[in-house]
Amino acid sequence: MTKIGDNIVRLESVESTSLYVRENRHLLADGTAVIAKDQTGGRGRHDKKWLSLPGKSLTFSFLLHQSADELSIPFLHLFPAVAVVHSLQKLHIDARIKWPNDIYLNGKKIGGLLVQTFSRPDKIDVIIGIGLNIFHDGFDFSELREHAGSIWSLAGVKIEIEVLFQSVLHDLNSIYKKYHHTSQWDALRTLWCDQCAHLNEKITIFQKDKIVHGTFVGLDENGFARVQTGSEQIVIQDYEYVSLRTEHDTRN
Numbered sequence: 621m622t623k624i625g626d627n628i629v630r631l632e633s634v635e636s637t638s639l640y641v642r643e644n645r646h647l648l649a650d651g652t653a654v655i656a657k658d659q660t661g662g663r664g665r666h667d668k669k670w671l672s673l674p675g676k677s678l679t680f681s682f683l684l685h686q687s688a689d690e691l692s693i694p695f696l697h698l699f700p701a702v703a704v705v706h707s708l709q710k711l712h713i714d715a716r717i718k719w720p721n722d723i724y725l726n727g728k729k730i731g732g733l734l735v736q737t738f739s740r741p742d743k744i745d746v747i748i749g750i751g752l753n754i755f756h757d758g759f760d761f762s763e764l765r766e767h768a769g770s771i772w773s774l775a776g777v778k779i780e781i782e783v784l785f786q787s788v789l790h791d792l793n794s795i796y797k798k799y800h801h802t803s804q805w806d807a808l809r810t811l812w813c814d815q816c817a818h819l820n821e822k823i824t825i826f827q828k829d830k831i832v833h834g835t836f837v838g839l840d841e842n843g844f845a846r847v848q849t850g851s852e853q854i855v856i857q858d859y860e861y862v863s864l865r866t867e868h869d870t871r872n
């Protein structure tokens with residue numbers, strides 16, 4: 621059974637922990653986590669630049685070797701966000717998930733997750749990268765200041781980065797173990813909805829060529845957003861997603 625973080629590679633500085641795992645995935649054991657103090661070229665979803673700062677960020681990626689029959693893309697997208705929020709809530713930080721898997725606190729983004737898959741003849745390598753802003757202040761974000769924050773700037777709590785890392789690894793493992801069976805999929809979706817920042821709230825989704833206004837009513841069986849628009853319920857897939865705005869924030 622996979623144990624996330626049984627092997628840990630610790631780096632001072634790297635272009636991107638996810639890229640490091642990708643380049644070394646043939647050599648790394650299932651569950652290996654790679655943590656770096658600094659990332660010089662971190663990337664987020666939609667290939668956006670991701671800011672990691674030494675001493676201020678929790679920045680790591682981990683590898684899962686999945687066989688084709690156990691691979692569940694929706695599960696892999698949802699379970700890490702649930703684990704991260706669970707860890708933060710244990711520290712009395714009222715973080716929430718914003719669909720599809722951003723981590724929010726008081727209406728500002730404090731973290732994000734990047735899930736990537738790479739096929740091999742006999743298995744699929746899944747790389748999950750997690751970035752959390754722990755001690756950033758307004759100056760660190762420059763023009764993103766309005767929309768991004770850190771645990772320190774928003775909750776005034778000083779968290780030891782290593783302690784949070786160990787706690788997230790622990791929760792990743794317990795949630796992976798508990799829900800990594802299709803029969804448990806509904807239970808994980810329920811947990812995700814309990815931790816969602818905008819369940820049953822009015823949202824706007826900006827797609828490439830259209831804007832959808834509606835109420836976010838949960839996830840479908842693929843982890844896609846279910847949105848009530850008037851009398852109709854529609855499903856928005858996250859690969860067509862551009863950005864989601866809730867009533868509490870000003871942008872994605």
Ligand code: BTN
Nearest residue numbers: 636662663664665732733749751
């Ligand atoms: C997002 O919200 O767009 C996802 C951000 C993911 C950032 C993490 S930091 C660790 C790993 N390495 C990267 O280059 N990206 C992910």
